[in-house]
Amino acid sequence: MVKKLFIVGLILLIPGIWTLFQALSIGPASWALDQSLFWGTPIVNFVFWIGLAHAGTFLSAILLILEVRFQKRISLVAELSTIAAILVASIFPLIHLGIVSRFYFLIPFFNERNIFANFSSPLIWDFVAIFVYLCISIFYIVTHLLSLKHASLLKTRKVLAWILFPLVLWVHTIVSLDFAVTTNNLWQGAYFPIYFILGALFSGLALVVFLLEVQKRRVRKIEELLIAASWLLFVFWIWEFFQKGVWHFEVVFFGFVIVQLLWIPVLRKQKAFRLFVSFSVLISMWLERYVLIIPLDIEWLPVDYGWFALGIGLFLSVFFGLYLLIQKHNPLVFYVSAEESNEKYSRKVLWGILAGAVVFALLYFALNYPLDTSVPLMNWIPVLFPLFSLFAGLSFFALGVYSVVPKKQFFLVSGLLVLILGGAFGAFYAGGDTNLGVESKIISVERVSKNNRPVKDLWASRCASCHGLKGEGNRKFIYEFYPEIQDLTLERLNSQGEDSLTQVVLKGRAFMNPFEGRVSEPEARALIRYMYQLAEEKE
Amino acid sequence: MTPLINALACLLALLPASFLWTSPRSIARYGISQALILLCFMLFTFFTGDMEDPMMEFYPLKMWAFCLCVSTLTLTKKRTFFMTLAQGLWFWIVFFGSLSLAYRGEPVNNLSMILLFFGMIGVQFFKQNPKEISLGILIYWVGIWMLF
Secondary structure, three states: OHHHHHHHHHHHHHHHHHHHHHHHHHOHHHOOOOOOOOOHHHHHHHHHHHHHHHHHHHHHHHHHHOOOOOHHHHHHHHHHHHHHHHHHHHHHHHHHHOOHHHHHHHOOOOHHHOOOOOOOOHHHHHHHHHHHHHHHHHHHHHHHHHHOOOHHHHHHHHHHHHHHHHHHHHHHHHHHHHHHOOOOHHHOOOOHHHHHHHHHHHHHHHHHHHHHHHOOOOOHHHHHHHHHHHHHHHHHHHHHHHHHOOOOHHHHHHHHHHHHHHHOHHHHOOHHHHHHHHHHHHHHHHHHHHHHHOOOOOOOOHHHHHHHHHHHHHHHHHHHHHHHHHHHHOOOOOOOOOOOOOOOOOHHHHHHHHHHHHHHHHHHHHHHHHHOOOOOHHHOHHHHHHHHHHHHHHHHHHHHHHHHOOHHHHHHHHHHHHHHHHHHHHHHHHOOOOOOOHHHHOOOHHHHHHOOHHHHHHHHHHOHHHHOOOOOOOHHHHHHHOOOOOOOOHHHHHHHOHHHHHHHHHHOEOOEOOOEOOEOHHHHHHHHHHHHHHHHHHO | OOHHHHHHHHHHHHHHHOOOOOOOOOHHHHHHHHHHHHHHHHHHHHHHOOOOOHHHHHHHHHHHHHHHHHHHHHOOOOHHHHHHHHHHHHHHHHHHHHHHHHOOOOOOOHHHHHHHHHHHHHHHHOOOOOHHHHHHHHHHHHHHHHHO
């Protein structure tokens, strides 16, 4: 079964990669989009997969902290699912960047390059939070695997669980704040942080039920938790109805009504039925995110369907690929747990590292804040705790591993890692050439007269995020990041002329970014002519 | 919300707190009882509160967290641990609820958050809770609820 699912994953990756290629080459125009929605299906999938990613480690960590016995039976599967799901989730914000190769602009470096990370942007918050969560989840699972041989590592695992517990809540809360900063009323709610966390937990439980069934195992307490979570979420849906008058029967049906059938013992005994319920919950949670982000009827494009293949394919291939790899190394790894150990870190070490982490986060803030005091203090909050967690998690992990592996090996591996990561850090810090070369040759002004399609695509990928697909301006985006843009009218275009406007595109002006190096001069001219066309259509 | 309704909300939140963990139930039944209590708080807020006030968006969640905090006083095992967690939940709801509203330009009341934060630290010093201390902690929470 595991091998079959791995192969299914690989097969699904074929249309998945096509989808990714389409999305990256065409840009936002490749998926169903409306100016009032802006985010579209990529963000639906992002919130869904990040929810699954949060729940895996969270379940394992919180159950470890609470010393719940069945934690040992689900922990490794849950932790592995986090790693796979987080990789899937991280694709979608990168797609939203437009130029994926410039993802390092999201790294909150100091302002040496005059490209200060925009702390008002949820993209920065997500990047930092997800990156730190991925790192500590990897530390956590590696510690888990090592603790099977070295029981003394349980103390490190417990400390990491304590770091992960608030971190995972923090990360999903940050996802809910992505919505809070928008101007869309439907995306706002002060109850969202807890609502999102519950939703993530619910979908994660369903995923764990499915993954355990694949292993031919069953944990009744998880099914109980699934029922409990369905009730709590049901109440939140009622609250949403009170707040916004929004009620989605399909979400309630798949996410609440179907789950209640688990109360019937005859049905609950059936493996097929338990699988059915877990799928039903996953469908419900995907639909919940969909109706929240895209409340309107909108015609889907092939890429919107392709996200399913990409997400499921990548998840299955990464999860079961890692599963097979770990199992090959230790065939019983999923069925054994570490011996009990009462070892604890001394208070001196514990508080020393935590104090160091606090100092690290505060120092980072103190050095960066004076560089851009226009960013409100509350926009820094989403970033500071993950940085604290990264410092503390890395320190405890290094300390734990140092105590069990041969010193030579430890220094060799960590030295190599420092070299690689330091090199990457330096390369990202230095930045790259802004000229994309090949890409800018794809579209020429000649083709504009023969076929309108290429320049339309260029507009969609380079200009539409601010100026709107039809030049009407993307008010939501503008509101968040820049002042209001001017209306697109023939009169205004004529007053400036093609030459002057071409220079504005290339060199930038006021809040308009310079696009020299990313579009060629003929392309800039083509875009200006396209703007004329849009203005004519408008009038 | 008027002070009278706020006081009524406090009483309503206190009501289920004393018997929340008394009889052993399955996880699912615990979940259902929590959900029903939360639903009651939501209905109370909906019918008595001014729904135009953005603070009402997380008011029932605050009631729920308050109820959970008080319910930890009835626990016999790991009381300090669960007290910290319950106050952490209350803090989380208020902190991020307020932050969400702050992005919309609503004013933030920092004092209740500071008091809750110190409450989380404070309970660590009362590992052995005699009845007098429990009463003191209860009064502290009711004070936070009523005044902020």
